Amino acid sequence: MKVFWLIIFVWNIITFATMGVDKYKATHGKWRIKERTLFLLSFLLGGIGVFCGMYIFHHKTKHISFKVLVPLAVFTNAMSIYFLYKILNINHF
Template sequence: MFESHWKWAVVLVIVLWNIITFIMMKIDKSKAEKSKWRIKEKTIFLSAFLSGAFGVLAGMYIFRHKTRHWSFKIGIPLIAIINLILIYFLYTL
């Protein structure tokens, strides 16, 4: 019983984290348009690496933000693949 509960808790945390990273991309895009304070690229990459890559990836293309940067065009999809692999192995434990 406990085993299935922790898996659902992990799914919930990952989904919420991806919503946060998606919103983070929207905030950064809005700040960029207004020439204001920006979220550091390191922070975005770290957030993506910590299982938030799908939110960052969705935010990139929905808000058309950071899509010209090769580090984002290649790095974020690679991190998303790594996220998928880690989640898969987590669930096969």
């Protein structure tokens, strides 16, 4: 189970960094990461990283789609982990 949490932690660091990279690209006029890619990362258990990246880097915070879908992704991530916990009946969470 510790490996699972380590993987989730590293994945969210990667999604957080992705938001930082996209913000850098936005301010320097470079090719951007597609919004649908950012949403996909957030729904694939990276919601916390994307959410934190939004507010720490002040990136995409004015987009209503990000204000709605990223918190939804965090909620979906939490529910997915909860149901995995219940289905696998892991006693040491």
